Amino acid sequence: MAQPLESRPQARPQGSAKPKAYWVEPLITMLILGVWVLYSLWEVFFHNNGTYQNYISPYFSPGVGKWFGWHLLDALYVAWVPFLFRFSCYYYRKEYYRGFFWDPPGCAQGDKPRPRYSGETKWPLAINNLHRYFWYLAVIVLIFLWKDAVQAFFFKNGFGVGVGSLILLVNAVFLTFYTFSCHAFRHMVGGKKDCYSCDGKPTASYKLWHKVSQWNVFHGTWAWASLASVWAADLYIRLLLMGVIHDVRLF
Numbered sequence: 001m002a003q004p005l006e007s008r009p010q011a012r013p014q015g016s017a018k019p020k021a022y023w024v025e026p027l028i029t030m031l032i033l034g035v036w037v038l039y040s041l042w043e044v045f046f047h048n049n050g051t052y053q054n055y056i057s058p059y060f061s062p063g064v065g066k067w068f069g070w071h072l073l074d075a076l077y078v079a080w081v082p083f084l085f086r087f088s089c090y091y092y093r094k095e096y097y098r099g100f101f102w103d104p105p106g107c108a109q110g111d112k113p114r115p116r117y118s119g120e121t122k123w124p125l126a127i128n129n130l131h132r133y134f135w136y137l138a139v140i141v142l143i144f145l146w147k148d149a150v151q152a153f154f155f156k157n158g159f160g161v162g163v164g165s166l167i168l169l170v171n172a173v174f175l176t177f178y179t180f181s182c183h184a185f186r187h188m189v190g191g192k193k194d195c196y197s198c199d200g201k202p203t204a205s206y207k208l209w210h211k212v213s214q215w216n217v218f219h220g221t222w223a224w225a226s227l228a229s230v231w232a233a234d235l236y237i238r239l240l241l242m243g244v245i246h247d248v249r250l251f
């Protein structure tokens with residue numbers, strides 16, 4: 001959402017104490033997100049298979065390419081959905097605006113004078129305004145990831161639990177909390193209402209909004225946890241496919 005110039009943070013008043021190490025968080029963000037983007041590009045553009053036995057990498061699910069017989073860059077047909085969902089996420093926007101654009105790098109840090117700043121009113125950042133639509137698509141992908149998580153417990157010889165089964169299950173759980181703690185979803189369930197209790201009792205939408213608000217407090221935590229779990233799930237399956245490791249069956 002575009003932020004008017006006049007409401008953007010002003011330079012720190014002269015003489016006020018300089019906040020300590022405000023650059024640490026954006027620097028860490030820049031490193032983690034930078035490496036993740038490079039890893040994702042490597043995975044999407046240099047591999048065409050993300051399935052190992054009953055495990056399917058979240059980068060390759062659902063297998064849209066296989067459905068239609070498109071055999072090139074299978075991950076590309078679906079990976080753009082979670083990527084745009086995260087790219088347009090309100091939490092990640094804060095993080096990468098600080099980390100990559102240094103704009104501003106932290107709270108109470110002065111902003112660079114930028115007379116032609118257009119924020120999210122122009123391409124490419126204007127795409128962030130489509131976040132709620134990416135949310136709908138992300139929910140569809142999430143349904144498939146739950147299917148994959150269940151499938152990960154059913155091996156050729158029947159039900160079992162492998163390390164990969166647990167990683168895919170944890171990934172689906174983290175992604176569920178990330179998706180349903182979304183600011184846009186919170187607005188969908190609770191927005192556009194002037195009064196929740198005008199009829200004397202809390203409505204169902206109020207209760208749902210209240211629950212989502214509780215999850216929303218930790219949205220940043222779910223954002224990082226789910227990023228780590230997606231990464232871990234894909235890396236585990238990639239290493240299995242490369243023969244670097246072997247799946248450990250717990251029973």
Ligand code: FES
Nearest residue numbers: 089090091182183
């Ligand atoms: S605000 Fe982060 S996923 Fe919607």
